[in-house]
Amino acid sequence: MIEATGLTKRYGTKTAVDDVTFSVRPGVVTGFLGPNGAGKSTTMRLAVGLDRPSSGTVTVNGKKYSDLKAPLREVGVLLDAKAVHTGRSAINHLRALAATHGIRRSRVDEVIGLTGLDSVARKRVRGFSLGMGQRLGIAAALLGDPATLILDEPVNGLDPEGVIWVRTLTRFLAGEGRTVFLSSHLMSEMAQTADHIIVLGRGRIIADAPVREIVALASGTAVLVRTPDAERLSALLAAPGVTVTQSEPQLLQVAGLSAPRIGELAASNGVVLHELSPQAGSLEDAYLALTKDDVEYHAGGVPR
Amino acid sequence: MTTTPPYPAHGSGLSPRGLMLSEWIKLTSLRSTIWCYGIIVVINLGLSLLLALSFRSPGAGTTALNQGYWVQSATIGVAFSQLVIAVLGALVITGEYGTGMIRSTFAAVPKRLPALIAKAAVFGLTTLGISLVTLVGGALIAAPILNSAGLGPDLTDLRAWGAIVGGAGYLTLVGLISLFLGTIVRNSAAGISAALGLIFVAPIVLQIFAAVTRAAWAVNLLELLPSSAGARLYGYSETPVPGISGVIVLDPGQGLLVLVAWVLLFGIGASVLLTRRDA
Numbered sequence: 001m002i003e004a005t006g007l008t009k010r011y012g013t014k015t016a017v018d019d020v021t022f023s024v025r026p027g028v029v030t031g032f033l034g035p036n037g038a039g040k041s042t043t044m045r046l047a048v049g050l051d052r053p054s055s056g057t058v059t060v061n062g063k064k065y066s067d068l069k070a071p072l073r074e075v076g077v078l079l080d081a082k083a084v085h086t087g088r089s090a091i092n093h094l095r096a097l098a099a100t101h102g103i104r105r106s107r108v109d110e111v112i113g114l115t116g117l118d119s120v121a122r123k124r125v126r127g128f129s130l131g132m133g134q135r136l137g138i139a140a141a142l143l144g145d146p147a148t149l150i151l152d153e154p155v156n157g158l159d160p161e162g163v164i165w166v167r168t169l170t171r172f173l174a175g176e177g178r179t180v181f182l183s184s185h186l187m188s189e190m191a192q193t194a195d196h197i198i199v200l201g202r203g204r205i206i207a208d209a210p211v212r213e214i215v216a217l218a219s220g221t222a223v224l225v226r227t228p229d230a231e232r233l234s235a236l237l238a239a240p241g242v243t244v245t246q247s248e249p250q251l252l253q254v255a256g257l258s259a260p261r262i263g264e265l266a267a268s269n270g271v272v273l274h275e276l277s278p279q280a281g282s283l284e285d286a287y288l289a290l291t292k293d294d295v296e297y298h299a300g301g302v303p304r
Numbered sequence: 305m306t307t308t309p310p311y312p313a314h315g316s317g318l319s320p321r322g323l324m325l326s327e328w329i330k331l332t333s334l335r336s337t338i339w340c341y342g343i344i345v346v347i348n349l350g351l352s353l354l355l356a357l358s359f360r361s362p363g364a365g366t367t368a369l370n371q372g373y374w375v376q377s378a379t380i381g382v383a384f385s386q387l388v389i390a391v392l393g394a395l396v397i398t399g400e401y402g403t404g405m406i407r408s409t410f411a412a413v414p415k416r417l418p419a420l421i422a423k424a425a426v427f428g429l430t431t432l433g434i435s436l437v438t439l440v441g442g443a444l445i446a447a448p449i450l451n452s453a454g455l456g457p458d459l460t461d462l463r464a465w466g467a468i469v470g471g472a473g474y475l476t477l478v479g480l481i482s483l484f485l486g487t488i489v490r491n492s493a494a495g496i497s498a499a500l501g502l503i504f505v506a507p508i509v510l511q512i513f514a515a516v517t518r519a520a521w522a523v524n525l526l527e528l529l530p531s532s533a534g535a536r537l538y539g540y541s542e543t544p545v546p547g548i549s550g551v552i553v554l555d556p557g558q559g560l561l562v563l564v565a566w567v568l569l570f571g572i573g574a575s576v577l578l579t580r581r582d583a
Binding site: 045048049050051052065066068069070071072073077079080082083084085086087088089092093095096097098099100101102103104107140143144145 | 314315316317318319321322323325326327329330333334335336399400403404405406407408410411412413414415419580582583
């Protein structure tokens, strides 16, 4: 269980995390979603005491992280794959971390096997690919077999096989009753991994709900209508709050009216319909809709 | 609120012994450590051998002169190996900041200070051990060579041994000053520069300043710099230096105290910043 209350972090005049309150429950995978610079990493760093909050609190299992007696056993953290001395081998990195908590050598070998690092364990981290670095970071997070996992962008740099591995692993760990909190800016990944999603934009929580609710939020009411009488139908549908766009001669996209209502209107006016389908929103659409005003770095002016 | 996980717990939790072991693994698993300590061994032993070989009996040598040759042979390497140890001391911590390792360290040891103390203890003890072995080794290499040159030292002279052990102590304390300076600046280049500046550049600047102005305070300040205090600690002189009123001259014991004061000064500064700053 991770609980943040009124959590705020300012760097000079810039507010990275702005009065954020949320809780991450055990037994489910909670996704932390937001564009780059939204404050996800900062929030996670605050949770494990690497940064001090400007105000507010964040606790893990009811305690401040720095008050934990055996932090690695309670919380496994992957902050970024580069939190490793590049001149040291993977196995020595893990041995050094394990030693702080008296974790046995056999457990080090275990997490190396679990993360598929056997062949590179004795190589210096300097030569590691981004994906291998991520695996090493995840191995370090798993060392103490913690009940809470905080993973910042765990799939970043992983190949498709690695992405599926992380997805399976996090779902498995949550299934065991652990608290799993992972961030990503990839909404498609979240849709497949997370049960619950917290969306952050410019340091503020935009949404905090189960995945299907987040998707429903933005599914909106777009309905695809195929009719040989497109012009007459669009005239019939015209009303305040209704948008009708015509992409093909016989194809209309209607927003602001439900599918049954469109069907009724068409029937009562004798308009033939060939297709009438509500468009299920994807998490991606939801995410873009939610964060469109909160993106820190716009690519700007890209014609679509 | 406590949670009882349904899976086995690994390890016994944070302990001073565990932190020391962790820092030992970190120290010994980097090539820079092996290189630096290797260079120190070569410098300390090699220079002792070379200097001892260079001494020739002028005929009627006094015991004091012979003891001086011997201690000088044993400790000649200190002036050079302090440079290496200052670099290593800074790297031990700035290497963690530069690579991001420090975040892993602080995530494992969120109170931070115990990690710094363990690091300083492991690095200090290792440096002390290697310095002691190489300086005493240098003394034992030099003694028979000087003997055969007719400059046989008195191996039961405790003051001479004090100077030799003092050399090892000086190297250790210089390493710790450098480690704490590195903790304060958090950057390898800056840490090494600050340490070498304090040890090598500051004395030269002060010397020039003192020579030009003839100010007593500048002379006294010079005497209190780590390098000067250290030179008193591992220096060997039969008679105390004649006192000039208003000018401080440290004896070996005072030299040690001044060095310890420098270590504490930077150690406290490093501890305060370490616990307050964002990592």
